[in-house]
Amino acid sequence: MQSTQHITIAIDGFSSCGKSTLAKALAKKMNYTFIDSGAMYRCVALYAIQNGCALGAHKINLTCVVNSLPQIHIQFGEADELGNRPVLLNGEDVSHAIRQLEVANIVSEVAAIREVREFLVEQQQELGKNGGVVMDGRDIGTVVFPHAELKLFITAKPEIRAQRRFLELQAKGEINSLGEILENLKHRDRIDSTRAISPLTQAKDALVVDNSEMSETEQLEYVMNLVKNHTRA
Numbered sequence: 001m002q003s004t005q006h007i008t009i010a011i012d013g014f015s016s017c018g019k020s021t022l023a024k025a026l027a028k029k030m031n032y033t034f035i036d037s038g039a040m041y042r043c044v045a046l047y048a049i050q051n052g053c054a055l056g057a058h059k060i061n062l063t064c065v066v067n068s069l070p071q072i073h074i075q076f077g078e079a080d081e082l083g084n085r086p087v088l089l090n091g092e093d094v095s096h097a098i099r100q101l102e103v104a105n106i107v108s109e110v111a112a113i114r115e116v117r118e119f120l121v122e123q124q125q126e127l128g129k130n131g132g133v134v135m136d137g138r139d140i141g142t143v144v145f146p147h148a149e150l151k152l153f154i155t156a157k158p159e160i161r162a163q164r165r166f167l168e169l170q171a172k173g174e175i176n177s178l179g180e181i182l183e184n185l186k187h188r189d190r191i192d193s194t195r196a197i198s199p200l201t202q203a204k205d206a207l208v209v210d211n212s213e214m215s216e217t218e219q220l221e222y223v224m225n226l227v228k229n230h231t232r233a
């Protein structure tokens with residue numbers, strides 16, 4: 001059996017389909033490092049909002065965002081017992097702030113900017129250079145780690161994804177309508193899949209997992225079996 005100690009696991013897929021939940025649980029189980037690349041794009045989007053580069057839902061001042069990049073410093077803190085890693089933007093914990101719908105409403109526009117992608121992809125490659133990492137996002141198996149030993153492409157029905165996100169935000173006391181959330185998911189999927197640079201696509205060698213009918217525990221079990229089969233010599 002090939003050692004699973006230092007492989008790279010790339011998880012890509014649509015918005016809110018459970019990529020981070022899976023990546024976090026997998027990393028915890030395998031004692032790997034979990035990196036949520038989407039959180040990094042969300043940090044740039046949050047910084048853009050805080051510094052006047054956002055012009056309303058789905059609208060940004062591109063030059064303003066690009067000029068901000070040298071001022072943006074993103075770090076991940078140590079994982080807690082659940083595997084959650086605090087996200088630090090210029091030293092401040094923004095783990096909660098980056099999940100707000102206001103950020104989600106411009107993040108795909110921010111992520112479509114070439115300079116933003118170059119800025120973050122370089123950092124993601126550095127963070128994962130030693131392997132033993134589970135990174136989730138949109139271009140991990142295609143661009144960030146095209147040689148990852150295991151690539152997963154996660155999907156679930158849009159209505160199910162929206163409902164899950166709705167419940168998550170509701171539990172945090174954030175009141176958004178289900179329709180608004182569904183619209184945001186569809187919008188992000190469309191922008192992410194059609195942008196010119198590094199669009200969301202399934203890597204040729206990715207294994208597809210539709211978790212519409214799976215619980216979080218079931219999806220982890222299912223993927224752990226894939227990991228075992230995949231790494232068996």
Ligand SMILES: Nc1ncnc2c1ncn2[C@@H]1O[C@H](COP(=O)(O)OP(=O)(O)OP(=O)(O)O)[C@@H](O)[C@H]1O
Binds near residue numbers: 021
């Ligand atoms: N298999 C599942 N069954 C039920 N709920 C799930 C499942 N997987 C994830 N969830 C829940 O769905 C929500 C979205 O999951 P998560 O944040 O992991 O998705 P994501 O793909 O990383 O999202 P995004 O791309 O928007 O960051 C969370 O509330 C999570 O707890």
Ligand SMILES: Nc1ccn([C@@H]2O[C@H](COP(=O)(O)O)[C@@H](O)[C@H]2O)c(=O)n1
Binds near residue numbers: 038109112136
């Ligand atoms: N590798 C990635 C990761 C994310 N994005 C963009 O960021 C948005 C937010 O990501 P979440 O995973 O937190 O939902 C996402 O909609 C993409 O626009 C990306 O481009 N590449």
